[in-house]
Amino acid sequence: MDFAQRAHDHNYRMDPIVRSRLDDDAYKWFMGATIYEKHPMVNVTFQLENRTKDVRLADHITLAELREQLDHAQSVTYTPGEIIHMRGQSYYGHSGLFKDSYVNRMAISKLPDYELSVDEEAGQFVLRSTGNWLDVKHWEIHFLTIVNELYARAQLRLLPKSKLDIMYARAKVRLYAKLERIVKEAPELTLSEFGTRRRHSFLWQRWVIETMRDVLGKQFVGTSNLLHAKELGVEVKGTIAHEMSMVYAALAAKDGEEAIRRSQYEVLKDVQTVLPERLRVFLPDTFGTTQFLEGFPQDLLPQAWTGYRPDSKESVEAGEEAIRFWKSKGSDPASKLLILSDGLDIDLPGEPGNGSDMIAIHKALHGRIMDTYGWGTNASNGFRGTVPGRPDLMRPISIVAKAVEAENRATVKISDNTAKARSIDPRELTRYLQIFGSQGVGLARETLV
Amino acid sequence: MDFAQRAHDHNYRMDPIVRSRLDDDAYKWFMGATIYEKHPMVNVTFQLENRTKDVRLADHITLAELREQLDHAQSVTYTPGEIIHMRGQSYYGHSGLFKDSYVNRMAISKLPDYELSVDEEAGQFVLRSTGNWLDVKHWEIHFLTIVNELYARAQLRLLPKSKLDIMYARAKVRLYAKLERIVKEAPELTLSEFGTRRRHSFLWQRWVIETMRDVLGKQFVGTSNLLHAKELGVEVKGTIAHEMSMVYAALAAKDGEEAIRRSQYEVLKDVQTVLPERLRVFLPDTFGTTQFLEGFPQDLLPQAWTGYRPDSKESVEAGEEAIRFWKSKGSDPASKLLILSDGLDIDLPGEPGNGSDMIAIHKALHGRIMDTYGWGTNASNGFRGTVPGRPDLMRPISIVAKAVEAENRATVKISDNTAKARSIDPRELTRYLQIFGSQGVGLARETLV
Numbered sequence: 001m002d003f004a005q006r007a008h009d010h011n012y013r014m015d016p017i018v019r020s021r022l023d024d025d026a027y028k029w030f031m032g033a034t035i036y037e038k039h040p041m042v043n044v045t046f047q048l049e050n051r052t053k054d055v056r057l058a059d060h061i062t063l064a065e066l067r068e069q070l071d072h073a074q075s076v077t078y079t080p081g082e083i084i085h086m087r088g089q090s091y092y093g094h095s096g097l098f099k100d101s102y103v104n105r106m107a108i109s110k111l112p113d114y115e116l117s118v119d120e121e122a123g124q125f126v127l128r129s130t131g132n133w134l135d136v137k138h139w140e141i142h143f144l145t146i147v148n149e150l151y152a153r154a155q156l157r158l159l160p161k162s163k164l165d166i167m168y169a170r171a172k173v174r175l176y177a178k179l180e181r182i183v184k185e186a187p188e189l190t191l192s193e194f195g196t197r198r199r200h201s202f203l204w205q206r207w208v209i210e211t212m213r214d215v216l217g218k219q220f221v222g223t224s225n226l227l228h229a230k231e232l233g234v235e236v237k238g239t240i241a242h243e244m245s246m247v248y249a250a251l252a253a254k255d256g257e258e259a260i261r262r263s264q265y266e267v268l269k270d271v272q273t274v275l276p277e278r279l280r281v282f283l284p285d286t287f288g289t290t291q292f293l294e295g296f297p298q299d300l301l302p303q304a305w306t307g308y309r310p311d312s313k314e315s316v317e318a319g320e321e322a323i324r325f326w327k328s329k330g331s332d333p334a335s336k337l338l339i340l341s342d343g344l345d346i347d348l349p350g351e352p353g354n355g356s357d358m359i360a361i362h363k364a365l366h367g368r369i370m371d372t373y374g375w376g377t378n379a380s381n382g383f384r385g386t387v388p389g390r391p392d393l394m395r396p397i398s399i400v401a402k403a404v405e406a407e408n409r410a411t412v413k414i415s416d417n418t419a420k421a422r423s424i425d426p427r428e429l430t431r432y433l434q435i436f437g438s439q440g441v442g443l444a445r446e447t448l449v
Numbered sequence: 450m451d452f453a454q455r456a457h458d459h460n461y462r463m464d465p466i467v468r469s470r471l472d473d474d475a476y477k478w479f480m481g482a483t484i485y486e487k488h489p490m491v492n493v494t495f496q497l498e499n500r501t502k503d504v505r506l507a508d509h510i511t512l513a514e515l516r517e518q519l520d521h522a523q524s525v526t527y528t529p530g531e532i533i534h535m536r537g538q539s540y541y542g543h544s545g546l547f548k549d550s551y552v553n554r555m556a557i558s559k560l561p562d563y564e565l566s567v568d569e570e571a572g573q574f575v576l577r578s579t580g581n582w583l584d585v586k587h588w589e590i591h592f593l594t595i596v597n598e599l600y601a602r603a604q605l606r607l608l609p610k611s612k613l614d615i616m617y618a619r620a621k622v623r624l625y626a627k628l629e630r631i632v633k634e635a636p637e638l639t640l641s642e643f644g645t646r647r648r649h650s651f652l653w654q655r656w657v658i659e660t661m662r663d664v665l666g667k668q669f670v671g672t673s674n675l676l677h678a679k680e681l682g683v684e685v686k687g688t689i690a691h692e693m694s695m696v697y698a699a700l701a702a703k704d705g706e707e708a709i710r711r712s713q714y715e716v717l718k719d720v721q722t723v724l725p726e727r728l729r730v731f732l733p734d735t736f737g738t739t740q741f742l743e744g745f746p747q748d749l750l751p752q753a754w755t756g757y758r759p760d761s762k763e764s765v766e767a768g769e770e771a772i773r774f775w776k777s778k779g780s781d782p783a784s785k786l787l788i789l790s791d792g793l794d795i796d797l798p799g800e801p802g803n804g805s806d807m808i809a810i811h812k813a814l815h816g817r818i819m820d821t822y823g824w825g826t827n828a829s830n831g832f833r834g835t836v837p838g839r840p841d842l843m844r845p846i847s848i849v850a851k852a853v854e855a856e857n858r859a860t861v862k863i864s865d866n867t868a869k870a871r872s873i874d875p876r877e878l879t880r881y882l883q884i885f886g887s888q889g890v891g892l893a894r895e896t897l898v
Binding site for chain 1: 609611614615617618619621622625629659660663664799837
């Protein structure tokens, strides 16, 4: 009998969700490198939004437990060993990617204070944090993992042990079958794990990554989670996110419409001076992909960019558009990367996935462009339908944490999917829609990522 | 860090398979009650046989590890608490079933010494033990669980952790789906767990029993394993086995053919004086069911018997025969128990089982006779096809440990299935076939139980 262990187990205060500052998406650090150089003193607000309105999160999670986890996350700091690791780690084969001054700035970074309340009518939490962009941006992933895991735990509490047991067994069998289908039917499909933001739990995500590595072998190319990558010795993967273009546009807004329009390319110009070519993968859809590609300026060399990541357009359609774009710029599309990461899944016999089938997309695009896949929700939170007799449980929710303001001005995201268009200031949204139009923007579709 | 635990884990000598003398089938105790009264001084030999000849067990299991486990089993004795439990436990609602003198005799029972060698050409172990029937009979289940678990471990050693993980997950999901099908499609089907002899492992069997209990609720009526029943608070189930008729016949053999023929009914006459009605369930097939039922003597009251357990005839055919039998004896078949336990399974959509579908049998017989099911191999060792990329692994083997001699004379089993006919003395087999004929005896069919 280990009396100390027993006493500890019976008395421990809580099961912390954020165990390390590195339990974060790599793109936060990749974007930070440019922000540190170009906008080190900008004030930004990140705010949580639950797009799955019919799940009243405040009915499942108490304010007290949410606050406890947020406070705990805020108390976690980068350890000296983690800072050494981030400095020494190589990314896409590049070592010394991050300047010492940037790494030292991150070493003293703290998550700013947050504001938390409940919108009783909607049953949703109002959660936001304002601070220096370099610091506050790291709340994004922690807001998401904390809320997702607390919601998952609330549902797990409803289940007896035998149902929990079979739930995990079914989720394992299902994921394994999907990976086996990839190996068998699409031996050239490469895949990264992108599921941190929507994961069921930290330990489940680790199991998912280990299983991907074991089953996919060389077809598994990495994870976007810095901590899992570090602990499992797996490659780090990541690009940049919408927050760059959204904040850049908000900062430009005081200078008028043309400044806003141009700002989406200023992001690329800045990133190009900081990140090496292999990491230069842009996001075209913040204000609509079609206008973005059409307006791609002559003075911005597309050849300097390895590829791009469509994030809100149907994947094959997005691939075709990318192939046309690279050709129009005189580049061979087959040498350009296309990272697909929006609502992906793998269909199984008799069991269609909860997203677009990666193998079907791959078969449509492979060889014509360097397609690769970032698999998120349906891998790291693939429990839908696994609870015996309770098909309503374990449905992943679509939550996001976005940069909603920069220097006190509302940001705007339009995307290629009207369901994802957002601003906390409707006037700003209208203004942006006038600037960018809606060419190539699709109607709302059911999507989770 | 629990240093003591770590030191123990690193130094422990072996993982014992037989942890308790109660890790045994209940029928051994039920038969023992009669043997203690009627034949307390008979010498019997039990011997292992692997019917799955193409699995060369001696290539998978070393002589040393087998000996180590057998020696360990032999060193295990009934604890005072176990003896108290066996005395106090009620069986089928009967408390005080076992006489004090019988329980006291068992309390000092030890497993006799065994002889072990390897038949190098066949790749099989030659394993036998001779001793007083009351003692040696308990080797049966231990021989089987030890060899089965060592064989399972040998295969598990071939697999990396991730394949082990998915193997167990798949086996869990499959068993759960089978149980759910029973609840949904056959809400009056009742089931006991009979898988000790063929189990994958002790702990897996425990999971199977717990899951049966949780999913089937009242449809789960017990287990034949005394230890699991005790520890899980589950009902004990069991009947009598072929060894009774086989030994009785061998003891009668010196008195001629008619004595051999009559001996199969002497078993019932003796049991009837010892076990209460609810436990009187005979086994009709030791020398062929059809002749057994036809010759059922007038002086043996079939009304005194609750039912019987066909064990080697196709189940629906056996059920029809039972219905005809009870009618011919003036009993209402609907009041008689029919325990089916031979090679049972549950089919799943797109995945036929590895045995007869219990639901189909139940639909054919239910209401006409009190059908109930003893599910063995395909529950306690249902791993066939679960190992990714290795469909050859985890196939259960058909091993038995039979009473092959009594008082230096070979026993014989004929059964309803020529694949199961056996004697270590071919002359005795021929003699018995002449006595009993082969009416109603089927040709060999693929079966595991």
